[in-house]
Amino acid sequence: MALGATYNASEIEDKWYAYWMEHNYFHSEVDEREPYTIVIPPPNVTGVLHMGHMLNNTIQDVLIRRARLQGYNACWVPGTDHASIATEAKVVAKLKEQGINKADLTREEFLKHAWEWTEEYGGVILDQLKKLGASCDWERTKFTLDPEMSQQVIKSFVDLYNKGLIYRGYRMVNWDPVAKTTLSDEEVNHVEKQGNLYFIKYKIEGSKETLTIATTRPETIFGDTAICINPNDERFTHLKGKKAIVPICNRVIPIIEDEYVDVEFGTGCLKVTPAHDENDKMLGDKHKLEVIDIFNDDASLNSFGLHYEGKDRFVVRKEVTKELDEKGALIKTEQHINKVGTSERTKAVIEPRLSDQWFLKMEELVKPAIKAVLEDDDVVLHPKKFENTYRHWMTNIRDWNISRQLWWGQQIPAFFYGDGKEDFVVAESIDEALVLAKSKTNNNSLTTESLRQDADALDTWFSSWLWPMSVFDGLNNPDNKEFNYYYPTNDLVTGPDILFFWVARMIIAGYEYTDKAPFKNVYLTGLVRDKQRRKMSKSLGNSPDALKLINDYSADGVRVGLLLSAPAGNDLMFDEGLCNQGKGFSKKIQSAFSLTQMWNVDKTIPQPESSRIGIEWYKSKLQKALVEMDDHYSKYRISDALMTTYKLIQDEFCGWLLEIIKPAYQAPIDSKTYNEVMALFEDNLRIVHPFMPFLTEELWHNIEDRSPQEALCINTWPKVEPIDENLLKNFEFAAEVISGVRTIRKEKNIAFKDAIVLSVINGEKVDSVFDAIISKLVNISELNYISEALDSALTFRVKSNEYFIPMEGAIDVEAEIEKLKEELKYTEGFLRSVQGKLKNEKFVNGAPEQVVASERKKEADALAKIETLKTSLVSLS
Template sequence: MSSKVEYNSKESEQKWYSYWDEHNFFHSEVDEREPYSIVIPPPNVTGVLHMGHMLNNTIQDVLVRRARLLGKNACWVPGTDHASIATEAKVVAKLKTEGISKSDLTRDQFLSHAWEWTNEYGGKILNQLKKLGASCDWQRTKFTLDDDMYESVIDSFINLYNKGLIYRGYRMVNWDPEAQTTLSDEEVIYEEKQGKLYFISYPLENSDEKLTIATTRPETIFGDSAICINPKDERFTHLKGKKAIVPIVGRIIPIIEDEYVEMEFGTGCLKVTPAHDENDKTLGEKHKLEVFDIFNPDATLNSFGLHYEGQDRFEARKNFVTELEEKNFVIKVEDYTNKVGTSERTKAVIEPRLSDQWFLKMKDLAKPAIEAVLKSDDIKLHPKKFENTYRNWMENIRDWNISRQLWWGHQIPAYYFGDGEDDYVIAKTKEEALVKAKQKSEKSISLEDLKQDEDVLDTWFSSWLWPMSVFDGIRHPENEEFKYYYPTNDLVTGPDILFFWVARMIMAGYEYTDKKPFENVYLTGLVRDKKRQKMSKSLGNSPDALELIENYSADGVRVGLLLSNAAGNDLLFDEALCQQGKGFSNKIWNAYRLITSWTVDENLLQPESSKKAIDWYSSVFQEKLVELEDHYSKYRISDALMTSYKLVWDDFCSWFLEIIKPGYEQPIDKSTLSAAISLFEDNLKILHPFMPFVTEEIWHQIQKRKPEDALTVSKWPKLHSFDKQIISEFTFASEVISGIRTIRKEKNISFKNKIDLVVINNESANRTMDSIISKMGNIQDLTYSDAGMEGSLTFRVKSNEYFIPVDGAIDVEAEKEKLKEELNYYKGFLKSVEKKLSNERFVSNAPEKVVAIEKQKKEDALAQIETISKSLENL
């Protein structure tokens, strides 16, 4: 035999991935078969594979490979997104190390650096996915900045603008001063931070009186335009209509009244800074206050900050407080914990800022998306529990700020031709814009007068089109591919981007096609370490994905990741699971080695035990196939894996192979071997989605096969009716064998010594499994009898009694003890059943079936008590 003791994963992973690739098995074209399509959640183009990707793509691969085996036209579209902020930040950082500042570059110069970077690192992650075994259709690989994808995004912007869904607004946005761009609400992470609450005294105009306000951000005092009190607050009625003087600044500001002010919080006097707080802005508009924007884009103070101009906000806060203290404006300072918004990407503290931004109206877009997930069940979330989270967000949806003050991305197709608020047009090209601008302004304008919006669109504004745009469905909705592959079937992603991405894709899908973009959404858990911390590069707790594959093989890592991952539950990652996965592939490998090590004797008759074992395993396999079907239909991938794992390891290896295994260096009969191989091949098929490499390797070692007969494109085993009787007979027999083993262990009877077995068949059990009992129990003579035997060890399965005659003395007392214990158990059990049955309310209220079961239990218990008592007497 050429097969090695240990399976060489590295060799076969490389070999089979190229083989599949070479024969184009993963490529899909429109044909008459039923399509099965998945679009990959596009990772960041310059990203590297991490645990989350591995989990999520393993699940997708399992689904796709199974669909392929089921004979569907499986199409898994891979690709990457441009990750505007993340990539731009990386490029800026890289340029910095070269002594280049972004502000020194033109847009085009910067973009060529960004493309250089993208071309260098781009797609790396896709190659890493190949190592994992991902069966993507690589010929369809997409990137959100590909020309066709770019055009789709621009077309969609124009389309939505023309529908009146996109508008320009002067709004309070989340400003990331480090990246110098706005962020959507979803990109802001609120963190609890220890801060201080400063109580500051404001003098009143023409009076010696003072009032006190409380603020966490004293540096915004430069932007104060009013003091607000609650009209119901009797402490301050005398302040009505008066004016206060802003400390240091000297600005005279009105004291206004509004019920918005909480009387209990702070001092009951609120300073109003409309440019730097959302609520203050609302107050400002209501009371027509002046707006003083005191910050530069990098969150340093501008000229409103007086002698603090140019200082960073936090530095200015410190210095300004010192000055206020020196000049006796500070009453007291308290410790205060508040939630501070920080940027998901740069971790910088978010600065609320007023600026012109593009917004997408969400309310109407949300309607069909709510309907589809929560009412019609057109789209199903797995697990279902995420529906509540989804509802919560969708029903309180706010308009989406889609502009980003960045260069890397899809530049907004707005062209300005003047300084007025409304002096712009939306157009696909500058030339088109010129025509529109002339019309709108009714003036003569030249191309040079037009200036395109500097900003790009939020990355999610391109990925929300992904299931459509990868099939060119935005630009050419009538194309064959789009009509065939869309709607896609399943989407697999993490719950952390349920709103960022999933919900928005659903909205886009209905808006553009009136159809769902996918039918099922499988939300995986987040991968955490053993301490329940989320795995991330910054924490340094994430193992290197490729190193894991190196150590445990791709199959091992896939199995390891799936093993303990119920849908939606976080996965506590432990390398030991990969070890378990590797162990499993080794087990399969050795089962293969065993089978192929046997030599056939053509004249040998098939032993009865082998025949029974084949019948039994064929039935068990069918039973498990039904179970698998059920697990898959509910997206319980880890359960499907566990079912397969136990079927192959326990039923096939530990039972079936042990039963049919010929004696040492003995040959096997032909029909048993060929049945064993065929059953083994069925095993390989159901294992293939989980462990594509080792199964394909063995598949080809079993016999030489043509490319079109490769496992990856073979057929999933067919469901057919099966013999349930034989399964329960086998289960009974296995309990008998287990009883024999227990006796052997207790009494130190080596397995090599043959023993006799005598049965009192009180159960009238079928004797068809006797050959298996004899073989697995290493029984010399198996005989039936009506009476017990003296000088025997005994055990019982249901009410059947088994005797193993042994030489020498039997510890009668110990045997008695054992029987008494059993007797007590059944007596107690009988008592509880009788109690139930004597309860009239139970008998009259419980369903007939349940009562019948209880009666049956009583009968069984009585029978047990009788046989045990008899045995006791015999002793």
């Protein structure tokens, strides 16, 4: 069955994906086999497939498909997360378009809209993964807001609270004024921005004197509650104990002393605004300063901003500067570059803000997770270089702010019964909360109506950090059969950008709840960048449409294209040309297949010697490639494993083996060769299948009719057999001979169809097993073994073997001599360097025996070659 030009990738992909699904190959159930488990990094439920997803899901699919072929009970659990900030922001924006304001909705009403949105757009990304060929166990698909998933999150919150690890604190947090929520430190990006340093004059109370401070944020003067100087700074000794007057609002504030102030920076005088800067907060606490919060939750000014009330902070910055200037309080403005915290999601400039939030104590929790990765290797990061980054973050960890001022997510299970800060209980349900509240207050008249649940939701990562456990119901039901079998999982494949957000936290949670790491290996992929090294992003518009790529180059082609240049941990410079190379590889395999299907098989003819030896050689070559691939896979060098496969098929199988066994034009092929080659073709398909699942399944079924139990997807990895190293070595030699003949044919313009005679002085005593192959591949009519050099012949040498192609009259003796002299000169130079080493006693005594032996062999080879060259020269002149 030939397919060639008729191969329609998209049709074939749909056909086989449906077939795989129909026969439930991707579904895993607990059995006696050893499990191999991967949990997907859950993408945002309303997201669409982008290059990063394609890359890491292709890698996961390669790993899981290979494991399946190797006989493991392979289980890849898919799912999505609710991405609270991103999704809530999208829903708010959509409602706004419809003229609905979130503030006018109740929590329940809003959540109804959010669920509608999720149901409408949710899961699109999972369907896109199917297009890519992802062999997930779809029956196990999970969503972080599924009832049983949420239940585990709540359970974990209550548990950690009861262990004293969760507390409520009034802290400076990162406030996103656009999303109107706090962010964790990890969700804040520090970006360099061009700003100004404003020099502002403050009057000293009861004096004509003034002092000057430098600030990047003049609008915060309304929140100033002190001026700070360094006690060692002699310039300001006269200010000690005095008070300053804040311009515009004319408030009187103390001048305090603290060594925290950098004498070098600005003017050496610092204005202190404890409500709006973390360092100022620290100074404020230390010196017991008043705290004045001047902002509303959208970062406009409140009544402390006086006549600026209601205006945005950046507008106020401009207007205040102008007013200060008019009042003569602005001394000067300098350009100043500083790093500004911005929201990862909304890009808004973060406002440090004091508020009540929920925190998770990290200090004790991280300990086992540090040990597991850095000491015990219970979790191995690939590549290893990320261990340093991990160490740095884990050893400098701060408490995790897990509350978000959002509705989309698990509502914090804290129930308030009074107005006091401590008037709450934490419980999995309101009924349990009521029991607790009654006993805490000794007030039996409390009812569920008197309880008010904290309005905030939990950080999404507080759901996903449980993911490898919760997808198997491991927190609800820790002793269940599946959890015991599939957990801990094997490999986790994700991007380095979420090493802290997610990976580290999963390890922490794993140890807290199971005393085990949730996975053994973490493979951190690179980020996908464009050719100009820019990160691919929607805003830059430099990310190709994933589905269009699949359409243009086939899913197999895109998979190969992505993997070809994706070494672990290195960023990937994406180039569509690579997909084209992938597509080309796919065509090459198809074309090789059609060749085999064009032959007529004749059972009566014997197997040619060239075919027999060629097949033996390829068997060893394939085995060698398998060993190499195992090594690459074990080190998560997926692109190297692919390259090994690529070269095996492209160069060794198509380039050499098929040429060796190919019958003459329109001649039949013997059945032994045909059957053996097809068996090897099947082995090739097995090896290629993890990379190109669709094409290989298609060809697999084209080779013969197979039952559903015989599908390639659930077949077996090739068996390990011994490698005949000697055969491989002899082939290398033969390949050099072939290359030598080809070079001469090219130089002398001898057409391939003109058969030539080749004679050899076999000084190397090379085995003649490959003679038949040499004769066939370079069209040699006779291959003679001789002992004396031939006159009027073109020559070339392989090691000390000399080859002759008789050529009447066409020999340029001078040129031949020149060629020989060149080779001689090079070889003599080489010999000198080798002998130099061998004469050096320190080398002979100091170097390992093996190394010295190899140098001696080099010496002997060089001497033999020189001998050959000299003899040839003598015979020519």
